[in-house]
Amino acid sequence: MGGAGEMNATGNIPELIVNGKRLDGRAFDEMRPIKIVAGGLKNAAGSAYIEWGNNKILAAVYGPKEALPKHTQDPEKAVIKCRYSMAPFSSLEEHGRSGPNRRAIEISKVTREVFENVIIREDFPGSEIDIYVEVLQSDGGTRAAGITTAAVALATSGIPMTDLPYAVSVGKTGEHLILDLNKAEDNYSDADMPVAIGPRNDSILLLQMDGTLTKEEVMRGMSMIKKAGQTITKLQKEALRAPYESIMDRYK
Amino acid sequence: MSRIVVPGELLADKPIRMEAGFIEGNNTYSTLLGIYHEEKGVLVPLEGLWYPQRGDIVIGIVEEARLNAYNIELNSPYKGIIIAKFVETRLQRGDVIEAEVKEIDETKTVVLMRPKKLFGGKIFDVKPSKIPRIIGKQNTMVDQIRNGTKSVIMVGMNGRVWLKGGNVALATEAVLKIVEEAHTTGLTERIKALLGPQSQPQQGV
Numbered sequence: 001m002g003g004a005g006e007m008n009a010t011g012n013i014p015e016l017i018v019n020g021k022r023l024d025g026r027a028f029d030e031m032r033p034i035k036i037v038a039g040g041l042k043n044a045a046g047s048a049y050i051e052w053g054n055n056k057i058l059a060a061v062y063g064p065k066e067a068l069p070k071h072t073q074d075p076e077k078a079v080i081k082c083r084y085s086m087a088p089f090s091s092l093e094e095h096g097r098s099g100p101n102r103r104a105i106e107i108s109k110v111t112r113e114v115f116e117n118v119i120i121r122e123d124f125p126g127s128e129i130d131i132y133v134e135v136l137q138s139d140g141g142t143r144a145a146g147i148t149t150a151a152v153a154l155a156t157s158g159i160p161m162t163d164l165p166y167a168v169s170v171g172k173t174g175e176h177l178i179l180d181l182n183k184a185e186d187n188y189s190d191a192d193m194p195v196a197i198g199p200r201n202d203s204i205l206l207l208q209m210d211g212t213l214t215k216e217e218v219m220r221g222m223s224m225i226k227k228a229g230q231t232i233t234k235l236q237k238e239a240l241r242a243p244y245e246s247i248m249d250r251y252k
Numbered sequence: 253m254s255r256i257v258v259p260g261e262l263l264a265d266k267p268i269r270m271e272a273g274f275i276e277g278n279n280t281y282s283t284l285l286g287i288y289h290e291e292k293g294v295l296v297p298l299e300g301l302w303y304p305q306r307g308d309i310v311i312g313i314v315e316e317a318r319l320n321a322y323n324i325e326l327n328s329p330y331k332g333i334i335i336a337k338f339v340e341t342r343l344q345r346g347d348v349i350e351a352e353v354k355e356i357d358e359t360k361t362v363v364l365m366r367p368k369k370l371f372g373g374k375i376f377d378v379k380p381s382k383i384p385r386i387i388g389k390q391n392t393m394v395d396q397i398r399n400g401t402k403s404v405i406m407v408g409m410n411g412r413v414w415l416k417g418g419n420v421a422l423a424t425e426a427v428l429k430i431v432e433e434a435h436t437t438g439l440t441e442r443i444k445a446l447l448g449p450q451s452q453p454q455q456g457v
Contacts, residue, residue, distance in 0.1 A: 064329035125360055127329035155259050158299035160283035163260035200260040240285055241256045251436050
């Protein structure tokens with residue numbers, strides 16, 4: 001596997017690093033701007049919306065409610081059902097014309113597993129919690145943004161959790177490690193590693209990898225992710241506090 | 253000092269047993285979005301679900317009338333049930349009842365007792381975490397609404413409010429205002445202003 005520069009010799013692959021900056025002018029360890037809004041959907045138990053660069057994602061949580069069909073119930077704890085889906089208009093490529101595809105099923109599964117590890121499920125035996133992640137506009141890194149949004153939506157629903165997870169990806173192009181890949185970088189970089197982390201004890205809740213990274217690069221990537229995570233966690237907390245603080249400020 | 257905390261946030265570096273908190277190692281963490289009062293060591297949930305407890309008054313809807321029991325819908329993941337022989341008049345599907353939690357059995361089914369049928373009126377769901385504020389300390393808030401609107405109001409711990417008679421529109425407005433501003437101080441005064449002077453208990457009655 002060659003570096004981006006080498007592949008560029010074929011004339012098909014764009015140069016991802018120009019003058020020491022990335023295509024959108026970011027530094028190697030710089031995230032795209034993030035805006036999170038908690039709440040917004042009246043019918044859902046909890047909801048949140050994120051604008052992460054050009055990604056626009058809506059997450060909604062329903063339940064806990066009786067798990068149906070009944071054979072899916074677990075008499076000891078709640079089951080979590082997760083649906084990640086991309087709107088047909090969300091991407092430059094085609095999406096969502098014929099139900100969930102292989103990719104959507106995979107992302108639904110990994111998202112579900114992130115939250116199975118943080119939700120206190122033993123409180124609600126026999127019930128289900130539905131998490132919906134709807135991608136309205138996509139620009140790479142939607143599974144990470146979706147997990148970050150769903151965590152905020154779950155917090156607004158009042159479902160007890162041991163942690164407020166966040167996710168972000170790290171990748172490699174040439175010899176550079178880059179944080180928070182956008183679509184072009186995702187498609188043409190040498191490696192892409194989305195990671196979800198529970199910030200309370202830095203537990204790893206999701207770790208996937210496309211391409212190859214050395215052990216040393218993975219460790220360096222993880223420290224970039226944890227550093228970025230402090231910013232994401234701060235934004236998540238601010239989003240959760242904002243609706244309450246605005247009412248408190250009204251009566252100061 | 254009080255502050256808004258999120259799930260997984262550190263509350264104290266010593267183990268303190270509290271509602272909506274959990275202990276890991278030597279630390280106490282929050283499981284919910286709530287307001288933590290540091291001196292009192294109390295976490296008041298801003299968003300939370302209803303955990304049935306013996307003695308809770310709830311408002312339910314009869315979901316199914318069986319021969320020897322009724323299934324009651326309680327706006328929660330827990331199923332409600334009333335044994336038919338403790339019910340004086342036969343209930344029907346769709347009836348609204350107020351009842352008391354007798355026990356929670358091993359399958360987490362909520363067994364209810366002393367059902368009281370509610371006729372007519374208006375019923376709506378609110379967040380269960382706001383219910384203590386709607387009731388108020390020693391029922392002050394709910395009494396204020398009762399006096400101010402002359403409505404009959406029933407508040408279920410499962411997050412249901414039932415209203416009938418009097419100025420229902422004003423009572424609804426008051427309840428929704430309490431729900432929205434439950435975490436602020438001086439709310440009793442603002443509800444008093446909303447309801448007008450007759451909301452105060454009369455002297456010598």
